[in-house]
Amino acid sequence: MTDLDKESFYALHNIYSDVPTAFGIVRTNGLPLGVDAVDCAVYRTLSRVNHSCAPNVHHTWNPKTKKEYLHATRDIAGGSEILTSYLDPFLVREERMKRLWKSFQFECQCELCAAPSPAEYDLTVRRIKICSDLIMTCASSDPKKSIQFVRETLALLDKIGGEGKTPFYYDGYQISAMYGDYTLAQEFATLLLESYIMDAGEEGENYERYLKYSQNPRSHERAGCAPRRILS
Structure with a gap:
């Protein structure tokens, strides 16, 4: 050095x-x-x-x-x-505080942690975790329900700042493409690319792949592998 x-x-x-x-x-x-x-x-x-x-x-x-x-x-x-x-x-305030103290030895006083009551935020985070688990659990048995959980998760994320959407847009795109609902797949692929650029920029390692999906929603490696369903 x-x-x-x-x-x-x-x-x-x-x-x-x-x-x-x-x-x-x-x-x-x-x-x-x-x-x-x-x-x-x-x-x-x-x-x-x-x-x-x-x-x-x-x-x-x-x-x-x-x-x-x-x-x-x-x-x-x-x-x-x-x-x-x-x-x-996606952690409740108590868990955030524990992890920050253990790893960095400070008590967070950000706008979120300093809020008078974390109850609403914590409830939203817990619901996001439940929906996140159910998205892929339902993907094979009830894909339409799975897409509903994707949309619910995205709406919940908007309530707490709107960040962290990229993996859920990918879930929505992948499931839609699998079942041949390419109109819905196009919707999610477009949002996926926009969200990813916000997270990682056009230099990100997945940019080219997500760009390809947005240009052609049928290009996913598992597109059409399941019986066709309209999920929207």
């Missing part, structure tokens, strides 16, 4: 006093190189972006460019702090 990089690295926060300093800094500030990745990286700037349970940016590792990206998930006023989330977005 250069002297400047070393100074920047060792100025990062470290919550682990029982391990060598450099290792503790990596464990505290490292961002995973992809979903469920074992490897992580520490960045001079991105590792200093603070947490919010209601973030205004989404961070993504791109294995093609080998870079970490931040994409705004909503309009950010000039002078406002850029905030990302260190957590799974």
